[in-house]
Amino acid sequence: MRSFHVSKPRVITVDKNPAYPVAIQQLKQKKKIPEGIQIRQVKYLNNIVEQDHRFIKKRVRSMLGFKSFDTATSILSGVEAMHMIKKEQIDLRD
Structure with missing residues (x-):
């Protein structure tokens, strides 16, 4: 910031x-x-930040949690990236 x-x-x-x-x-x-x-x-x-976590919660519940910090980091990074692409926050065009 x-x-x-x-x-x-x-x-x-x-x-x-x-x-x-x-x-x-x-x-x-x-x-x-x-x-x-x-x-x-x-x-x-309707806090936007709190609502944004529901997609991660949905993934974590179905996986029954994470086994290690490294696994959590890589999976959550991927989930966040895909969510940002879906919300068109990232421009993937050249």
Whole structure:
């Protein structure tokens, strides 16, 4: 996020998991994120980031989890790449 065209977020939207406020507070204390960022916890908000994980969850459940970190990394990279191609976020034309 150090590019000139990327602005700092004002609000972080997450679900109602109780671990999020604790983690964000710790990041603020360690100066990893600015103090002015607010956290918004909404259980059923159509959060684009949270919705994007459902395709990975679908794959992982059918595989009954991963056996090693290397396997997880390679499989999830492939799933993410295919999903980005499907959403036309990658231009494959020359």
